[in-house]
Amino acid sequence: MTTAERESATLALDGTGLARAIRAEVAATAAELSQRGRTPKLAVVVATDDESSAWYVRSIAKTAAKANIDCEVVDLGADCSPAQVRDALDSLSADDSVHGIILQTPLPAGARFEELASAIAPDKDVDGANPVSLGLLAAGSRAFAPATAAAVLELLDHHEVPLAGRDCVVVGRSNVVGKPAAQLLLRRDATVTICHRHTADLARFTSGADVLVVAVGRPGLIGAAHVREGSVVIDVGTNPTADGGLVGDVDEPAVAGRVAGLSPVPGGVGPVTTALLLRHTAAAAARAST
Amino acid sequence: MTTAERESATLALDGTGLARAIRAEVAATAAELSQRGRTPKLAVVVATDDESSAWYVRSIAKTAAKANIDCEVVDLGADCSPAQVRDALDSLSADDSVHGIILQTPLPAGARFEELASAIAPDKDVDGANPVSLGLLAAGSRAFAPATAAAVLELLDHHEVPLAGRDCVVVGRSNVVGKPAAQLLLRRDATVTICHRHTADLARFTSGADVLVVAVGRPGLIGAAHVREGSVVIDVGTNPTADGGLVGDVDEPAVAGRVAGLSPVPGGVGPVTTALLLRHTAAAAARAST
Numbered sequence: 001m002t003t004a005e006r007e008s009a010t011l012a013l014d015g016t017g018l019a020r021a022i023r024a025e026v027a028a029t030a031a032e033l034s035q036r037g038r039t040p041k042l043a044v045v046v047a048t049d050d051e052s053s054a055w056y057v058r059s060i061a062k063t064a065a066k067a068n069i070d071c072e073v074v075d076l077g078a079d080c081s082p083a084q085v086r087d088a089l090d091s092l093s094a095d096d097s098v099h100g101i102i103l104q105t106p107l108p109a110g111a112r113f114e115e116l117a118s119a120i121a122p123d124k125d126v127d128g129a130n131p132v133s134l135g136l137l138a139a140g141s142r143a144f145a146p147a148t149a150a151a152v153l154e155l156l157d158h159h160e161v162p163l164a165g166r167d168c169v170v171v172g173r174s175n176v177v178g179k180p181a182a183q184l185l186l187r188r189d190a191t192v193t194i195c196h197r198h199t200a201d202l203a204r205f206t207s208g209a210d211v212l213v214v215a216v217g218r219p220g221l222i223g224a225a226h227v228r229e230g231s232v233v234i235d236v237g238t239n240p241t242a243d244g245g246l247v248g249d250v251d252e253p254a255v256a257g258r259v260a261g262l263s264p265v266p267g268g269v270g271p272v273t274t275a276l277l278l279r280h281t282a283a284a285a286a287r288a289s290t
Numbered sequence: 291m292t293t294a295e296r297e298s299a300t301l302a303l304d305g306t307g308l309a310r311a312i313r314a315e316v317a318a319t320a321a322e323l324s325q326r327g328r329t330p331k332l333a334v335v336v337a338t339d340d341e342s343s344a345w346y347v348r349s350i351a352k353t354a355a356k357a358n359i360d361c362e363v364v365d366l367g368a369d370c371s372p373a374q375v376r377d378a379l380d381s382l383s384a385d386d387s388v389h390g391i392i393l394q395t396p397l398p399a400g401a402r403f404e405e406l407a408s409a410i411a412p413d414k415d416v417d418g419a420n421p422v423s424l425g426l427l428a429a430g431s432r433a434f435a436p437a438t439a440a441a442v443l444e445l446l447d448h449h450e451v452p453l454a455g456r457d458c459v460v461v462g463r464s465n466v467v468g469k470p471a472a473q474l475l476l477r478r479d480a481t482v483t484i485c486h487r488h489t490a491d492l493a494r495f496t497s498g499a500d501v502l503v504v505a506v507g508r509p510g511l512i513g514a515a516h517v518r519e520g521s522v523v524i525d526v527g528t529n530p531t532a533d534g535g536l537v538g539d540v541d542e543p544a545v546a547g548r549v550a551g552l553s554p555v556p557g558g559v560g561p562v563t564t565a566l567l568l569r570h571t572a573a574a575a576a577r578a579s580t
Contacts, residue, residue: 114429135425139404139465165488173476175429186463186484191495193483194476198455205481208494 010256011159013234013263015151018158023067023281030068030284037078040285041070042100042126042277043092047085047111049078052056052213052240062110062276068277072098082111086119093121099288100126100281123287126280128180138183144280151272152213152234153188155263161211161232164189169206171195171222171249172215177236181213202226213251222250224258232261236269300546301449303524303553305441308448312569313357319572320358330575331360332390332416332567337375337401339368342530343394350564353507355498357568362388366503372401376409383411389578390416390571404465413577416570418470428473434570439470441562442503442524443478445553451501451522459496461485461512462505467526471503492516493531504539512540514548522551526559 030040034272042064044057047063057073064071074088087105092098103117115135117129125133128146136143144150156163168190172178178194186192195205206226214222215236227233237249248265263269322328332354334347347363354361364378375397382388393407407419415423426433434440439491446453460482462468468484476482485495492520496502496516504512505526517523527539538555546554553559 068467076423114431127377131429131431133425134428135421135423138424138428138469139421141404141421151482165490167490179428179476182484186469189486189488191483191485191489193481193495195481196476196479198479198483200457204498205483252343 009186011260011261013155013157013159013232013261013268015263015268018155019275022154022272022275023063026069026275026278026282027067029286030278033285034068034281038285038288039070040099041072041096041097042102042281043074043098044102044104045073045074045076045088045092046086047076047078047080047108048104048106050106053106057104060277061202064276064278064281065195067282069278069281078108080108081117082108085111085116089119093119096288098124098170099285100124100277102127102277103129113147124283124284127176127279129176131175134175134180134183135278137180140187145184145282146176146180147273147276148177148215148236148269149184150276150280151237151269152177152181153184154272154276155234155269156211156232159232159261161261165209166190166210167193167208168211168213169193169195169209170213170215171199171202171206172192172217172236177215178213181215181236185211185213216249218249219247220249220251223254224251227255227259229258230260233259234263234269236266237239238265238270255267292494300549301495301551303445303449303522303551303558305445305553305558305560305562308445309565312444312562312565313353315358316568316572317357319576320568323572323575324358328575328578329358330389330572331387332396333362333364333385333388334392335364335366335375335378335382336394337366337368337370337398338396340396342569343396347394350567353564354558354571357572359568359571368398369514370398371551372398372406375406376402379406379409383409383414386578388414389575390414390567392417392567393419414574416467416567416574419466420519421465424465424470424473427470430477431520434574435474436466436470437566437570438505438526439461439474439562440566441559442467442526444561444562444566445524446522448500448524448535449551453501456480456500456540457483457498458501458503459483459485459499459519460503460505461489461492461496462507462526464482464505467505468503471505471526475503475564489567506539508539509537510539510541514541517545517549519548520550523549524553524559525555528555528560 061071128144133143168185173196212233219239235248235250351361418434425435458475460472463486502523509529524539525540536556
């Protein structure tokens with residue numbers, strides 16, 4: 001087999017087409033809700049002057065507008081106090097015109113994300129940030145999963161990757177990706193291993209995985225020795241490069257040809273995440289209006 | 291090495307001595323709280339005529355009394371409705387004289403445990419039954435862990451079993467044991483794998499484990515081929531035998547001599563669980579009185 005042939009054996013698990021389909025579905029739902037006088041509305045609370053956060057918020061607002069969803073950015077500035085953030089979340093939670101609420105990071109010094117996020121009403125918690133949502137999710141009850149974790153599953157399902165009884169390994173244990181992704185995979189009857197920085201021999205676990213989900217934020221973390229031949233790898237990492245680009249946690253050239261599928265960065269999990277935030281918002285609005 | 295020598299190499303991870311020490315500590319705390327007019331009180335809600343449940347409730351009440359903790363059994367009978375259970379939990383949650391609340395299983399037909407348990411006030415949820423507690427636990431916030439899951443960790447700590455960076459495998463994914471035990475091990479920086487009935491090749495995962503926690507409820511599930519030499523095994527299973535005894539999920543004679551430590555059934559996790567329920571109740575009372 002030539003290198004070209006081997007490389008062609010790895011399917012790029014594209015997320016852009018999937019995201020487009022989700023956005024079209026959301027736009028239709030949102031238009032219908034609008035006609036009934038209930039335009040879905042997403043509120044984004046920002047308490048930072050971080051440039052990449054601002055870029056992300058602008059991208060959400062633009063995508064929301066195209067999907068017939070109102071987006072209100074509540075910019076508290078980088079100098080606000082944790083109490084001000086909590087007050088903003090409280091009043092948005094109480095506001096009937098708002099259906100979805102997300103809290104942007106980074107937060108002001110001294111603020112704890114989980115503590116503040118607990119002020120987001122669970123039925124408006126479209127990014128699964130409130131620990132209550134994580135608990136409901138773990139208990140198998142209805143709750144919004146963090147959009148990034150949900151995007152991992154959406155991408156796997158879209159590309160028809162079987163999960164029940166399969167060996168799934170998640171690298172990273174954050175509350176926003178690793179832990180909820182593990183919960184979602186467990187709900188789908190996968191055997192789930194969670195690895196992290198204290199894992200002594202990462203390759204020992206990852207090289208046996210049928211499905212590998214990597215959400216660490218370290219370029220090149222996953223090389224050829226870390227993956228099983230014929231496995232599927234979802235790369236959640238988004239690491240900025242010197243030239244203004246973006247790379248994931250997986251050394252793409254190293255694993256190409258060896259794995260059966262790999263989600264690209266950019267264009268994999270990212271666009272699906274934003275589309276799911278909007279889907280969650282439309283779903284919250286649909287529930288609120290019934 | 292003779293068989294006797296090999297068997298003597300396996301340490302029985304006794305829970306009775308540990309439970310006694312915890313109860314003594316709790317009794318002292320509770321006595322002190324009583325002097326301040328705040329005797330810790332545990333309420334046990336029963337909605338079943340199941341005999342083994344009744345036996346367990348009597349055992350809790352007896353143990354509580356010895357530890358200076360009041361125990362109120364609210365017996366609603368097996369014919370009560372889910373709504374009556376919820377009402378009982380609501381009023382106990384609002385009752386200032388009650389510091390801990392547990393909901394016994396089995397429940398009446400049509401009742402969902404997680405749904406009812408969500409009526410237990412989180413600060414009185416001494417058996418971590420409310421999904422909110424599971425979420426707080428997963429998010430690293432303060433919450434009571436389910437007593438059985440906490441007992442697993444307590445037993446491991448008591449016997450000084452290192453966890454950080456170790457390969458820990460949990461068999462069983464219930465909301466009351468498997469999932470929270472996995473969360474607690476993850477918080478302690480272990481690499482954690484969760485196996486269950488859909489796991490294709492159980493031994494593949496368990497035979498590599500440094501620490502194996504088994505909480506399934508199937509006698510003989512874990513044999514010699516499932517354990518790593520020198521590993522530590524915590525057996526959470528409690529399966530009644532024909533002669534009125536109790537066995538765990540681990541085939542004890544088969545693994546004896548092979549593993550470094552094994553918690554016995556009975557006398558391992560069980561007594562520690564009850565002791566921790568009381569410790570949680572005393573802790574809840576201490577917080578309420580400050």
